[in-house]
Amino acid sequence: MTRAEKENRLQVLKALAEEKVKEYNEAMQDGKFDEVSKLDTEITDTVNEYTSIVRDMCFEDCAASDDPMMAAVTALSFMTIGVKDTKKGDEKLPVREVIEKERQIDLLKLHKFVDGGIGHNKEWVYMIEKFNLLMTCQKAKDLGVDPTAINDSYAMSEIAKGYDLGKNPASKTNLLKTLTAIVQAMVGDEYKPVSHDVNFLLSVYSRKSRKALTVTCANHKYMRGYIMEICHRIVTGKTYEVDYKRARNA
Numbered sequence: 001m002t003r004a005e006k007e008n009r010l011q012v013l014k015a016l017a018e019e020k021v022k023e024y025n026e027a028m029q030d031g032k033f034d035e036v037s038k039l040d041t042e043i044t045d046t047v048n049e050y051t052s053i054v055r056d057m058c059f060e061d062c063a064a065s066d067d068p069m070m071a072a073v074t075a076l077s078f079m080t081i082g083v084k085d086t087k088k089g090d091e092k093l094p095v096r097e098v099i100e101k102e103r104q105i106d107l108l109k110l111h112k113f114v115d116g117g118i119g120h121n122k123e124w125v126y127m128i129e130k131f132n133l134l135m136t137c138q139k140a141k142d143l144g145v146d147p148t149a150i151n152d153s154y155a156m157s158e159i160a161k162g163y164d165l166g167k168n169p170a171s172k173t174n175l176l177k178t179l180t181a182i183v184q185a186m187v188g189d190e191y192k193p194v195s196h197d198v199n200f201l202l203s204v205y206s207r208k209s210r211k212a213l214t215v216t217c218a219n220h221k222y223m224r225g226y227i228m229e230i231c232h233r234i235v236t237g238k239t240y241e242v243d244y245k246r247a248r249n250a
Contacts, residue, residue: 003060006053013050014081014098017043021083021096028093043083043096051080051103058105059113069118069186072110073231077102107224121185128182128227129160129220134170136217139206143215156220175201179230187231197230200240 020043027035058078065071082101085094111117133154137147169178175198209216
């Protein structure tokens, strides 16, 4: 498909999604739940095709730039469509609408898309995977868990498993040094993270699991996304924010 053909297809898909959503809402109101299920699948397929096309267009734009990694990090995301359900009326039935939404660029997919890969050091992918393993092991130690089993069974590539990030790269005293090496492998030696970037990474890296007394650490995709956000902050000069529940009268 040419660029023009892709843009035309996007218009067709958005109109189709909106029509299917209208039919979905009507079927929901009439209690035709078999039809609702069928339309839900059709809407999902339409949204997925739309997203696939705009992702490819984003990748093409990055690949055509002088520095695809920098282009991706600067943009951070691309716009696609999605659906949102809002409960309305006395019966609180979900009413669906088509919305625009941001999707973060997947750096690994872009790395595979671009001939020769992206980044100043193409091994940034393996560096992040090894860093992720070591961060997980460090989290286990912090919680009083023996990290041996994690180290022996962690899902990662063989190249990443053997990658050397230096002595104790995930220790609190060396985190900034390790993060600096990864960021510079991605976007260049002139860019350096600071302690705020380390604190951001530590803040988002793990979350409470549904299972009692259990913490879930980031998988490789999320870890790449977090470090991409750090690179985005550095190259754009932005600052971090804290999201919290505000008092109604604030």
